Amino acid sequence: MTRPAEQAPRPGGRGRAEQHGERFRDLRLRTDEPFTVLYGPGVDDIFVDPDYRVRGLEEVLWRLLRAAGYQRIVYSSLSRPLYFRDADSRRHSRPGEEGRGAQSRAEGPGELMRNPRLSGPLGRLRLGADAAATPAAAAPAPRSVADPFAVMTHHGYLRQRAVRSAVVYTQAAEILRHHQASRQLAGALADQAQDRLGSNRWIFVFRQATLGEVERLVAGQGSYPALSGFLRAQIEQPALGGAFRIGLPEDAELNRLVQQLRLQEGLRVGDWRELEPVLRSFAGRPQRASAWREGLRGLIAEATALDRRAVLDRGLVTSVTPHDDSPWTRLDAMPGLEPVKQHLRALRAQAEAARGLRARGVISRDPGAHHLLFAGNPGTGKTTVARLVGEIFRDLGLLRRGHLVEAKAPDLVAGFVGQTAERTNALIDRALDGVLFIDEAYTLSDQQHGFGAEAITALVQRMENDRDRLVVVLAGYPAKMAEFFGTNPGLKDRNAAWLDFPDYDPETLHTILLGLLADRGLRPDEAAVDRLRVVLAGMHRVRTADFGNARAVRKLADALFAAWAERVGEELGRPLLPEDLPTEYQDYLPRPAPTAADLLAELDHLVGLPQVREFLTGLADVVALRQARGLELAQPPHLLFLGPPGTGKTTVARLVGRLLHSLGLLHSDKVVEVTRAELVAQYVGQTAPKTQEAVRSALDGVLFIDEAYSLAAGPGGQDFGKEAIDTLVREMQQYPGRLVVIAAGYPREMREFLAANSGLASRFTQTLPFDHYPTADLVEILRRKAEAQRYLLSAEAAQRAAAWFEVRRAAQPRDFGNARAVAGLLQAMELRLARRLRGPGEQEPMTGQVAFTAEDVPPP
Amino acid sequence: MSGRKRIQVDESAWYRLLRSAEQLREVRRDLPKLVEDVRRQARVDVERGFADLRRRQQRSEESVQRLSEQTRTLEAETNQRLQQQAADLQRRLADGVGELRAETRAALDAQQRAMASALAAERRERIAQSTELTQRIDELTQDRALAEELSRAWLADADTMAALIAETLPHERYAPGELAAVLTRLAQARGNHELGRYDAALAVSQDGYHTLGELRVKVEQEDLARRSWQSAAVQAVALVELLIEENAERSVLGPDQREIPGVVLDVDYWSGGGLADFRRLAGAALRRARDEASSAQALQRICEEEAPMFEAQLSDAVQRAGLSQLASQVRVSLADEVAQVLAETAFYSLVDAEFADTDQRGAFFAKLRHENGSEIVLDIERAEPDSGGVVLRVVSLDHDTESEADRRSRAEAIQRALAEHGHQVHAPLAELPPEPEPLAVGEDRYDLAAHRRRGERSEGSTRP
Structure with missing residues (x-):
């Protein structure tokens, strides 16, 4: 296993990393910027320098500044507004002070003056309040510089060119907040911002995690516009280099920490082969070196050796790759994913070639970008692969740390203007030297107020600028990602490789499930194994765009475990049985096809419809045949119901849904009824999503479009009905076998509907005519409806009703409502019956059986 | 120029210094050595004075030899007494310099007086004896011849005594007109004698002689007393002179109460020339003490009043000089302190630093510079002479900003820092009442090079 820090030297950064540690590699102390602002999670940390010394930030900064040629380095904190860490800096500032302390303690008649230049008639003897009152041994507490003079002094140093000076505000936030001479400080800041005395440096150390927080804090003070203006500029243009984020330790530094603790505090390393994976797992967990040190000291205190087991037991990390494992082997172990493996193997070849060239002195200036786009449904291993990609890139020397930062759109987008870029940048900062994995990246397009676009812009910028330190993986559903990619050309140009993550096939899902069950301690018996295979095949068959793949399998595993646990109680040795399959999953099991008689039993409730009966009976027969022969079932056909209103189309559609489901041709028996209103929107661009939504709500069931012709025959030229039809066709194409569309309407108008899209007619393979009911059927329907309400229909009444239907049909042959006319007649008859029963002489009880008589049938 | 502010510095520190300067008041720190010096000086002086006395004694010895038998013994005894007394005084004076305090002086005086009265008593007794003898001769003999002889003898003795007094003793200083009065009476006696009135002559001449004898003793006594005072006065003033020289340069003690090596207190310089005045006054007093014309009272005053006063004043001057020096050091220390505060709080x-005109007794200036070119001058003056108060002005010369707000905030920061360090800061700059320009030199006040040039020109006049 290789050490990326050694194998991937970066021109320009190497020397500093060697001297001061990796975390300061990119700190630029020679910029044209008036200030340098340091921030980030590492500010309060300790740093293990390449010389294995543990230092605080103050000391590290001192070394950096001294190495950069600064002669005078001045610090300022809240309690000590002005102090030095070295004699040289002090000497540059306070000439003639050397050895003063010693002199004042010299042997003599009393305390001496502290200023060697001062001498009175009694020489340098000090007389006065203190000389008599204070014993010579107890030196007075050192005073600190008053704020007005601290600013005056800092400012003076910065303006002076003779001595290269750096002023470091180590507690910048506190100083700015509590400064007693904020007026002067603001003036000095403004001067510095204007003058840009390039050689001198004013450094602010903020404990805030992000530059945006720093900027808000400073802007919130309201007193230091020069500084907050500077900060805004740094946020907007990170390339200015005036702000530097101090991150968390990488494995090289953690290795030094371990070695330092080993040599100085007696930390033992258990298995040296495991040290590297342990360190790598450390580096993958963003945490301060001080926290790691505490954790490791815990090992020392318990006299435990550092190895994989120990760090896992103590919870220092949650996982450590065994030393004999590599991300490559884990990747190879993952089923499928050929395109991904192919891509990474190609990258390895490139990286090795580049390494070989580098050995010959050929160093490419352009590090190249390695961003990736993972297109696949949930649970197809995108996150796992992203994590492996981090480790692999790390091994290839393309990334230093290789940790994974997972994010979703809301993590990048903020609710207020201007904060999105900051939020995005903060997230990217965390992911630097590793992988930023943005799941459902396409949702960035959907964010409100255009903040998503702001995030994308910031992301694209960083993908370009930090391409040597950052791999961005954008993940999401293939179709949405394609759309997202298409609408953001900036992303396309950033060398993001498109990798497909296909859904797992049923067999893989089965393997995954068995693995998960084993992981939970469940032993399915043979029957259960087979049963689960069938269930998974069913799940796979009816999967939608958001099918969870491995995630859905995990859910199944959990459900199985719950059912099993409930059944076996304390007898944990019992195997998992087929009966443990929860009810909701039993739908996926094949059901025996209902017999023709069963089907007709459903149809028996209907009057007439001989062609419908014929069609459904035939379908049931075919299913029974194929099942008997062990063949896969055919896809259910889309249907056209042609006929006037009231001829039972809706009723039949519902029945068809139930029948197809009971035949096992559809996963669900739902029937979604829609009309034009549910498919077509009023504004441009809204129709397609509306139609899509309707189609998807009906998936695995029946979409019943009543009066479908109205889609084609919209008013005016600018009609969105056409768009709805086009979308419908596309969706039908996309979900073969998952959806049955039944389009219903008058035969003539439905011809126009089929003509609206060339693909439409070919998809509706089955047409069922719904003719007018013959009069006898109408009378029969009337009888059934009356009986349903506990009325009898006398023979005279039936006769008179038949006459009524005849007359009506003759009057309006096209618009005759058929079954709807029956309902109208029944209503009128009930009214007349009620009057008759209330009238004089009629004493029939109202509660018992009541029969319609001929006089109850109104005249037509 | 902006940011001038007065800061009165804490006085308690000053009082601490004041206590430590108290030791400076003790000007007689090395008394035995001083006394030895004075004693050596005094011996010469006393020796010189008593040489006169011895010459006089010799004259009086010779005079006594010329006296008649009747008075020779008496005068010889008196001589002996007087010589003994003088010798005694001489020895005491020469030896007792160290104890020249008032009480010692008084004791000496009393002793002298006792000796004088003893001598007088003895004389009175002897005179009474001789008078009785004379009367007895009168009664027994009534002999004119004897009377004549005795009268002549007394007259001759009186002449001898009068001559001795007139020639050797400063009788006119101590008993003006008395000798003349006696001589007048003796002239009467001589007239009576020549007229043969020997009895009358005898009585007057005898009385005259005794009066002369007493006059001699009195003058001798007075003279001895004055000599004693003179010697004491000379010694006292000489001691003061010595003390002046001895204290012209004092060593300086540090807070640890040990001498600071290499540091001296030049009292004359630090007291503003006070020591030179003392030298002049002490010289004059010494001349007066040595002046033979000075009266005993004057000498006594020199001894008992002037010399102690000089010493007290010297003590004051030394202390003042010491405090002045300390105050100067305090100013520099404050500059150091403030400079340190500004170094730490304002960077x-x-x-540069200098005293005004390089005179350490004056204001002290310290110049601080920031790397950006801004300057601060610390201007530290004594508030009033002999007070520990210091006026500190912090004068900011900001070259990097013209903003009043910036300057104000810096000035306030300085004040805060100084206050935190225990320097009383009275009021922020903005609330200070308007101040006059501190000195006529104006802007030049903070040109330290100019101060050095002026200091060089007047070198020697200010610095010793």
Whole structure:
């Protein structure tokens, strides 16, 4: 296993990393910027320098500044507004002070003056309040510089060119907040911002995690516009280099920490082969070196050796790759994913070639970008692969740390203007030297107020600028990602490789499930194994765009475990049985096809419809045949119901849904009824999503479009009905076998509907005519409806009703409502019956059986 | 120029210094050595004075030899007494310099007086004896011849005594007109004698002689007393002179109460020339003490009043000089303190410092510079003479900003820092009442090079 820090030297950064540690590699102390602002999670940390010394930030900064040629380095904190860490800096500032302390303690008649230049008639003897009152041994507490003079002094140093000076505000936030001479400080800041005395440096150390927080804090003070203006500029243009984020330790530094603790505090390393994976797992967990040190000291205190087991037991990390494992082997172990493996193997070849060239002195200036786009449904291993990609890139020397930062759109987008870029940048900062994995990246397009676009812009910028330190993986559903990619050309140009993550096939899902069950301690018996295979095949068959793949399998595993646990109680040795399959999953099991008689039993409730009966009976027969022969079932056909209103189309559609489901041709028996209103929107661009939504709500069931012709025959030229039809066709194409569309309407108008899209007619393979009911059927329907309400229909009444239907049909042959006319007649008859029963002489009880008589049938 | 502010510095520190300067008041720190010096000086003086006395004694010895038998013994005894008394005084004076305190002086005086009265008593007794003898001769003999002889003898003795007094003793200083009065009476006696009135002559001449004898003793006594005072006065003033020289340079003690090596207190310089005045006054007093014309009272005053006063004043001057020096050091220390505060809180560095005109007794200036070119001058003056108060002005010369707000906030920061360090800061700059320009030199006040030039020109006049 290789050490990326050694194998991937970066021109320009190497020397500093060697001297001061990796975390300061990119700190630029020679910029044209008036200030340098340091921030980030590492500010309060300790740093293990390449010389294995543990230092605080103050000391590290001192070394950096001294190495950069600064002669005078001045610090300022809240309690000590002005102090030095070295004699040289002090000497540059306070000439003639050397050895003063010693002199004042010299042997003599009393305390001496502290200023060697001062001498009175009694020489340098000090007389006065203190000389008599204070014993010579107890030196007075050192005073600190008053704020007005601290600013005056800092400012003076910065303006002076003779001595290269750096002023470091180590507690910048506190100083700015509590400064007693904020007026002067603001003036000095403004001067510095204007003058840009390039050689001198004013450094602010903020404990805030992000530059945006720093900027808000400073802007919130309201007193230091020069500084907050500077900060805004740094946020907007990170390339200015005036702000530097101090991150968390990488494995090289953690290795030094371990070695330092080993040599100085007696930390033992258990298995040296495991040290590297342990360190790598450390580096993958963003945490301060001080926290790691505490954790490791815990090992020392318990006299435990550092190895994989120990760090896992103590919870220092949650996982450590065994030393004999590599991300490559884990990747190879993952089923499928050929395109991904192919891509990474190609990258390895490139990286090795580049390494070989580098050995010959050929160093490419352009590090190249390695961003990736993972297109696949949930649970197809995108996150796992992203994590492996981090480790692999790390091994290839393309990334230093290789940790994974997972994010979703809301993590990048903020609710207020201007904060999105900051939020995005903060997230990217965390992911630097590793992988930023943005799941459902396409949702960035959907964010409100255009903040998503702001995030994308910031992301694209960083993908370009930090391409040597950052791999961005954008993940999401293939179709949405394609759309997202298409609408953001900036992303396309950033060398993001498109990798497909296909859904797992049923067999893989089965393997995954068995693995998960084993992981939970469940032993399915043979029957259960087979049963689960069938269930998974069913799940796979009816999967939608958001099918969870491995995630859905995990859910199944959990459900199985719950059912099993409930059944076996304390007898944990019992195997998992087929009966443990929860009810909701039993739908996926094949059901025996209902017999023709069963089907007709459903149809028996209907009057007439001989062609419908014929069609459904035939379908049931075919299913029974194929099942008997062990063949896969055919896809259910889309249907056209042609006929006037009231001829039972809706009723039949519902029945068809139930029948197809009971035949096992559809996963669900739902029937979604829609009309034009549910498919077509009023504004441009809204129709397609509306139609899509309707189609998807009906998936695995029946979409019943009543009066479908109205889609084609919209008013005016600018009609969105056409768009709805086009979308419908596309969706039908996309979900073969998952959806049955039944389009219903008058035969003539439905011809126009089929003509609206060339693909439409070919998809509706089955047409069922719904003719007018013959009069006898109408009378029969009337009888059934009356009986349903506990009325009898006398023979005279039936006769008179038949006459009524005849007359009506003759009057309006096209618009005759058929079954709807029956309902109208029944209503009128009930009214007349009620009057008759209330009238004089009629004493029939109202509660018992009541029969319609001929006089109850109104005249037509 | 902006940011001038007065800061009165804490006085308690000053009082601490004041206590430590108290030791300076003790000007007689090395008394035995001083006394030895004075004693050596005094011996010469006393020796010189008593040489006169011895010459006089010799004359009086010779005179006594010329006296008649009747008075020779008496006068010889008196001589002996007087010589003994003088010798005694001489020895005491020469030896007792160290104890020249008032009480010692008084004791000496009393002793002298006792000796004088003893001598007088003895004389009175002897005179009474001789008078009785004379009367007895009168009664027994009534002999004119004897009377004549005795009268002549007394007259001759009186002449001898009168001559001795007139020639050797400063009788006119101590008993003006008395000798003349006696001589007048003796002239009467001589007239009576020549007229043969020997009895009358005898009585007057005898009385005259005794009066002369007493006059001699009195003058001798007075003279001895004055000599004693003179010697004491000379010694006292000489001691003061010595003390002046001895204290012209004092060593300086540090807070640890040990001498600071290499540091001296030049009392004359630090007291503003006070020591030179003392030298002049003490010289004059010494001349007066040595002047033979000075009266005993004057000498006594020199001894008992002037010399102690000089010493007290010297003590004051030394202390004042010491405090002045300490105050100067305090100013520099304050500059150091403030410079340190400014170095720490404002990052200014001290670049230059000087006393006004390089005179350490005056104001002290310290110049601090910031790397950006801004300057601060610390201007530290004594508030009033002999007070520990210091006026500190912090004068900011900001070259990097013209903003009043910036300057104000810096000035306030300085004040805060100084206050935190225990320097009383009275009021922020903005609330200070308007102040006059501190000195006529104006802007030049903070030109330290100019101060050095002026200091060089007047070198020697200010610095010793």
